[in-house]
Amino acid sequence: GEQVEQLPSILRVQERSSASINCTYENSASNYFPWYKQEPGENPKLIIDIRSNMERKQIQGLIVLLDKKAKRFSLHITDTQPADSAMYFCAASEDYAQGLTFGLGTRVSVFP
Amino acid sequence: DMKVTQMPRYLIKRMGENVLLECGQDMSHETMYWYRQDPGLGLQLIYISYDVDSNSEGDIPKGYRVSRKKREHFSLILDSAKTNQTSVYFCASSAGLSNERLFFGHGTKLSVL
Numbered sequence: 001g002e003q004v005e006q007l008p009s010i011l012r013v014q015e016r017s018s019a020s021i022n023c024t025y026e027n028s029a030s031n032y033f034p035w036y037k038q039e040p041g042e043n044p045k046l047i048i049d050i051r052s053n054m055e056r057k058q059i060q061g062l063i064v065l066l067d068k069k070a071k072r073f074s075l076h077i078t079d080t081q082p083a084d085s086a087m088y089f090c091a092a093s094e095d096y097a098q099g100l101t102f103g104l105g106t107r108v109s110v111f112p
Numbered sequence: 113d114m115k116v117t118q119m120p121r122y123l124i125k126r127m128g129e130n131v132l133l134e135c136g137q138d139m140s141h142e143t144m145y146w147y148r149q150d151p152g153l154g155l156q157l158i159y160i161s162y163d164v165d166s167n168s169e170g171d172i173p174k175g176y177r178v179s180r181k182k183r184e185h186f187s188l189i190l191d192s193a194k195t196n197q198t199s200v201y202f203c204a205s206s207a208g209l210s211n212e213r214l215f216f217g218h219g220t221k222l223s224v225l
Contacts, residue, residue, distance in 0.1 A: 001171065006154075032211065032212065034212070034213075034214075036214075042218065043116075043202065043216035043217060043218045043219060044155070044202070044214075044216045045216070046213050046214065049212065049213075089154065089155065093211050096209065096210045096211055096212070097143075097162070097209045097210070097211070098160070098211060099145055099147075099157040099160045099170050099171075099211060100155075100157070100211055100214065101157075101171075102154045102155040102156075103154060104152065104153065104154040105154050
């Protein structure tokens with residue numbers, strides 16, 4: 001199986017600054033790394049993902065970096081806004097037909 | 113409308129009672145999942161279903177079983193519920209056999225007393 005470690009568990013950032021969340025995985029065969037955002041009382045929603053044939057992906061203010069040698073991937077939220085306050089989960093998978101293994105989550109709070 | 117619907121949203125049961133959680137999706141997705149979410153433990157995969165009557169254990173299947181008789185419906189059954197099964201249960205679906213872009217329902221908060 002796979003194990004995913006996610007840090008930090010809590011992150012407070014000032015509005016308009018950047019927020020960074022780091023995840024590491026154990027299985028070198030893992031090749032798909034999505035990030036989900038969950039707002040209070042809501043369901044998790046996919047916000048960005050990256051496959052192992054890429055090192056960097058950006059969608060608007062979200063950047064994902066993947067370092068396969070270190071088995072590490074990270075999410076960077078640039079120019080944070082109050083709407084970015086939520087739980088963020090990273091995940092990994094080695095087989096497209098398997099379920100995702102999630103990290104424990106990071107609670108991000110953006111303050112004025 | 114691209115929706116995963118879970119019923120009920122809240123459920124209180126006594127230890128030893130049977131529990132049925134239902135999930136439906138309107139996207140004709142082949143693959144469906146059941147996860148549970150506990151504070152400090154994140155989302156853990158209970159079962160995965162690749163289509164009707166094609167189900168596979170996830171990471172924590174003990175104490176649960178599933179049923180998928182129609183592509184759009186996936187049920188989670190707890191026979192004789194235990195207090196440690198108190199949790200929020202999420203159903204999800206994805207297109208084809210791929211785990212890309214899971215669509216989650218809004219969850220069922222189950223309390224077993």
